[in-house]
Amino acid sequence: MPSVEIKGLDLRYSSARVLQDLNLEVMKGEFMVLLGSSGCGKSTLLNCIAGLVEPDAGQIHINGRNVTWDEPSARGIGMVFQSYALYPQMSVEKNLSFGLRNAGVDKIEIDRRVRHIAGLLQIEPLLKRKPAALSGGQRQRVAIGRALVRDADVFLFDEPLSNLDAKLRAKLRVEIKRLHLEHGNTMIYVTHDQIEAMTLADRIAILKEGKIVQTGTPDDIYNRPVNRYVADFIGTPSMNFLDGELLGRSFLRGHLELPLADYPFIHGQCADCSAMIGIRPEHIVTGKDLNEATVTTQVVVDMVEPMGADTLVHTRLEGTAFQIRMTGQAQVRKNDRLLIGIDPLRASLFDRESGLRL
Amino acid sequence: MPDKSMSDWCSDGQRVPDGPRPSSGFSRRNVMIYGTLLVIALYYLFPLYVMIVTSLKGMPEIRIGNIFSPPVDITFQPWVKAWSSACTGLDCDGLSRGFWNSVRILIPSTILSVAIASINGYVLANWRFRGADLFFTILIIGAFIPYQVMIYPLVILLREMGLYGSLTGLVLVHTVFGMPILTLLFRNYFTSVPEELFRAARVDGAGFWQIYFQIMLPMSLPIIVVATILQVTGIWNDFLFGVIYTKPENYPMTVQLNNIVNSVRGVKEYNVNMAAALLTAGVPLIIYIASGKLFMRGITAGAVKG
Numbered sequence: 001m002p003s004v005e006i007k008g009l010d011l012r013y014s015s016a017r018v019l020q021d022l023n024l025e026v027m028k029g030e031f032m033v034l035l036g037s038s039g040c041g042k043s044t045l046l047n048c049i050a051g052l053v054e055p056d057a058g059q060i061h062i063n064g065r066n067v068t069w070d071e072p073s074a075r076g077i078g079m080v081f082q083s084y085a086l087y088p089q090m091s092v093e094k095n096l097s098f099g100l101r102n103a104g105v106d107k108i109e110i111d112r113r114v115r116h117i118a119g120l121l122q123i124e125p126l127l128k129r130k131p132a133a134l135s136g137g138q139r140q141r142v143a144i145g146r147a148l149v150r151d152a153d154v155f156l157f158d159e160p161l162s163n164l165d166a167k168l169r170a171k172l173r174v175e176i177k178r179l180h181l182e183h184g185n186t187m188i189y190v191t192h193d194q195i196e197a198m199t200l201a202d203r204i205a206i207l208k209e210g211k212i213v214q215t216g217t218p219d220d221i222y223n224r225p226v227n228r229y230v231a232d233f234i235g236t237p238s239m240n241f242l243d244g245e246l247l248g249r250s251f252l253r254g255h256l257e258l259p260l261a262d263y264p265f266i267h268g269q270c271a272d273c274s275a276m277i278g279i280r281p282e283h284i285v286t287g288k289d290l291n292e293a294t295v296t297t298q299v300v301v302d303m304v305e306p307m308g309a310d311t312l313v314h315t316r317l318e319g320t321a322f323q324i325r326m327t328g329q330a331q332v333r334k335n336d337r338l339l340i341g342i343d344p345l346r347a348s349l350f351d352r353e354s355g356l357r358l
Numbered sequence: 359m360p361d362k363s364m365s366d367w368c369s370d371g372q373r374v375p376d377g378p379r380p381s382s383g384f385s386r387r388n389v390m391i392y393g394t395l396l397v398i399a400l401y402y403l404f405p406l407y408v409m410i411v412t413s414l415k416g417m418p419e420i421r422i423g424n425i426f427s428p429p430v431d432i433t434f435q436p437w438v439k440a441w442s443s444a445c446t447g448l449d450c451d452g453l454s455r456g457f458w459n460s461v462r463i464l465i466p467s468t469i470l471s472v473a474i475a476s477i478n479g480y481v482l483a484n485w486r487f488r489g490a491d492l493f494f495t496i497l498i499i500g501a502f503i504p505y506q507v508m509i510y511p512l513v514i515l516l517r518e519m520g521l522y523g524s525l526t527g528l529v530l531v532h533t534v535f536g537m538p539i540l541t542l543l544f545r546n547y548f549t550s551v552p553e554e555l556f557r558a559a560r561v562d563g564a565g566f567w568q569i570y571f572q573i574m575l576p577m578s579l580p581i582i583v584v585a586t587i588l589q590v591t592g593i594w595n596d597f598l599f600g601v602i603y604t605k606p607e608n609y610p611m612t613v614q615l616n617n618i619v620n621s622v623r624g625v626k627e628y629n630v631n632m633a634a635a636l637l638t639a640g641v642p643l644i645i646y647i648a649s650g651k652l653f654m655r656g657i658t659a660g661a662v663k664g
Contacts, residue, residue, distance in 0.1 A: 052557045073563030085554035089576035098572075099562035146562075 293341020
């Protein structure tokens, strides 16, 4: 049974369509990440689910109940905001218990739940403090605690980690993942950070201009992007794209010929059309792995970016900029000639006209 | 170890730039700035000095005519007389009655106007109802309409309500006239509060009044201070509404001061007049001095950090 179901959601601000006939199902206990660049409508969608923004059309169901007209507090949700949004004049304890007090839960029960959550998130020593006396990471923990304490069915996260520094972000990311594994609540998580999306999600929904472009597991999204936009959006450094022609069972570009006999075409095979191939920098092999490669070719190194764990090598292939990701220990210098191997089965083919996956 | 004091100087006697740049206290620039400031400060403080000095002199000393000289024989008699027995028309009970009238006008008007304006501001900033912008525009236009236009209609309105001449009527007038500027003040303050805070409270099931009393109001202390100071000084200094909308026994202190000073019977008692003026100015003066820092903090209060 879907835990959250969105049917035909539409929202416009004056003339701009922020959400366009949007449909989404989130299963019970699923961790769904809404991913997209800024302004794609992902936060708006989350606010619609929470009941903080009214849609112009469409329905929202939570646990099989139509909650489209319900108040946020009546929807059985907990929410974590990007700016933490802790009540500045209340102690951490009062922040955590505010929702329960409003709901008229009795004192002993409130106390029990606050203690439990504080223990879970290791914020017990902070209970008497005001939010101003907490660090960023502590504030976000309290904000997460405030959502959890409500014992809701669905938790909504609106870019909860983007105000934190990189180290803390990685740490809290793991904690959120652990919380989800231990409690198994449904979670909907908005982010523009693809690392967060890939590591946390059971499924990712990619939004663009108020529409969902692709929904799928992180593996699906990474290896089988449905169109050029998703392919380009996911992965850093981003995918290399080469324009070329599809002739018979091969992709041709200049001197380069990639055999595609085993490539899993989805829309049948468009014979003799203009296509584009996308190859991830990390899917290009060099050195002793070359034996396993289907196709090998030679490139000249333009620039090298050592990044510690790996090295990014900028080259040109058939006149187009082409990046290769090698191990951090690779000894490569500008103007070196490099033999590279390409495996067409790990590449993605797109129709050049529509941008759709072939 | 090299001698540091030696290495600080170049061979030609110039000091090597190191650490804070040396500043000279008596540069021409500083003399100009502080000189000008001093002259302006004296210019404004001088009348106050004359008032204080005169209020402490007896009438014979004043008649000599040296208004700038300090009192030879300090007397507090003019202050006592101004407070308790100066004559306004037929009554001779001093400013004290006016003082208590002003207090009776001030306290309810200030509390009422600040309370209503803060709710107005909260609604306009957070609960965007249909027509909110229009409502706000109309309210702000109210701030630009000259008082003179509204005086007579208000007299009729109060008369019809049976409040004309009473303190309640004047309290109502002050509350209404404070509304545009105070609402603007509170609306802008609440707009600067992050919207997510309001959203979080709604998810937490807080209603209109719970959000107002438990979250917004506790955060708005700086702006409440500013609004209160504006209202207290404004209402205390008001003369026009006091003289129009009340009867002589309800006159506020400012109106009574005017009546004492402009009393045409007998000799002009300059020392009593000065003492009366200082007594009347005392309340706003004390408030400004006591709350200067708080006032500035409230005026400059921008985004509220959680």
